[in-house]
Structures are given as C-alpha cells and as structure tokens.
Amino acid sequence: MACLLSARIRGSVALATTRALYEAGLRDPRRMAGASWQERVDALGRGGYRRYDERTATQLGDGAELLLDRWGGDPRRMRKAAHGDLDELRSLLREVPGLGPAGVDIFLREVQQVWPEVAPHLDEKALEGAARLGLPKKPDRLLKLAGHTEPAVLSAALVRAALDKSVVDDCLRQAREGRSKAA
Structure with a gap:
C-alpha cells in the first residue's frame, strides 16, 4: 500500500x-x-x-x-x-x-503503532499539516501539545490536514467556536 x-x-x-x-x-x-x-x-x-x-x-x-x-x-x-x-x-x-522516501515515510507512519521503536514518527507530510493548522513544526512540541494522543493518531490527523484543505478549515472553525464559547 x-x-x-x-x-x-x-x-x-x-x-x-x-x-x-x-x-x-x-x-x-x-x-x-x-x-x-x-x-x-x-x-x-x-x-x-x-x-x-x-x-x-x-x-x-x-x-x-x-x-x-x-x-x-x-x-x-x-x-x-x-x-x-x-x-x-x-x-x-x-x-x-x-x-x-515518501513510501518509506508512509510505511513508518502506519507501522509506528505496532513497532514502538519507530514512534513517534512525524514526517514532513505530518509537519506540513501542523503548519497548515498553525501548530508548531517541531515534533517534540507537537507531541507535548498532543498530550496522551498516540503518535500514530496524531500523525494521521496531521497528514489529513496536509492533504485536505477542508480538514484545516473545519479544525480552525471549531477552534474559533471553542474559544468564543469559552470567553
């Protein structure tokens, strides 16, 4: 795959x-x-x-x-x-x-859940998604922000943001709505 x-x-x-x-x-x-x-x-x-x-x-x-x-x-x-x-x-x-290289990154991104020595694997595509969401592009900072979220789950979400502008738009809209409700 x-x-x-x-x-x-x-x-x-x-x-x-x-x-x-x-x-x-x-x-x-x-x-x-x-x-x-x-x-x-x-x-x-x-x-x-x-x-x-x-x-x-x-x-x-x-x-x-x-x-x-x-x-x-x-x-x-x-x-x-x-x-x-x-x-x-x-x-x-x-x-x-x-x-x-891209295929290797995809493989490592997918396998990190079951091969612990690979995790955390946040490749360039995941970091691109982080940047589109206005998040840090440094893996250690992203992992800290994500708290207890599994690295594979975080990576998958960030890659979706890198590949699909509607994901970014939805995330940013929900973040704005969440902030306005909290205020």
Whole structure:
C-alpha cells in the first residue's frame, strides 16, 4: 500500500487499487509473487490505476520476490535486522522496488503503532499539516501539545490536514467556536 500511496496519483485511486489487489487475492508477498504480471496489471486497472500500471505491476512482483528471498516474506524480519536503528530500517525499506522516501515515510507512519521503536514518527507530510493548522513544526512540541494522543493518531490527523484543505478549515472553525464559547 505504501508503494501505491506514494505514487503521483490521487489517494482515492491508491486506496481503491489496494482494495482491488486484495480482492484479487494479492494480499501478501507469496501471493503477489505467485501472480502473473498480467494478473497484477489487471488488478491495478480494476482499482483505477492505469497510468503506470505496467511498471507498477513489475515493481510489485519484484518487491514481493525481494521480501520472500531476503526476509522470508515477513517485514518484521527487516525490523529485527535493523536492531532498532531507524536509519538502517529506512535503508532496508528503500531496497524494495517502488518504495522511495515518501513510501518509506508512509510505511513508518502506519507501522509506528505496532513497532514502538519507530514512534513517534512525524514526517514532513505530518509537519506540513501542523503548519497548515498553525501548530508548531517541531515534533517534540507537537507531541507535548498532543498530550496522551498516540503518535500514530496524531500523525494521521496531521497528514489529513496536509492533504485536505477542508480538514484545516473545519479544525480552525471549531477552534474559533471553542474559544468564543469559552470567553
């Protein structure tokens, strides 16, 4: 999913394509690698992913093969090999075809809830959302303001603000209304 979400396509297309891959049975590295290139292209197309579908089908197959060959199909082995070193984990993730810096950030943002050594992960996209909301762009200050909010939840909310102006408008409107009621 991180490979698709980091591509230059609408997020809704990336999510629909992820769903189409899942519905086609391509849910894990073994099934992805076992599928034909055409099966991957067809599933990508059903999800609305057509612009780079041939290249992406190849990358998904190659990435699945790498995960199987090097990590036994289990990304947790990659985590273990990094020994808690986030830079090393980033480097290992970047070896997956189609997973560039944005894809690695998306993966780390999503996995931080279950891989504690990754948290807190507030990447550039999350910090962009903070800036749009008028919040500090320093992760430590954001985490302090968020109190007991899980870093993964905070990060997800900030990314939504970075990607959707209506989220920012709603948040700022509610903040103004809250202040006027308190006064």
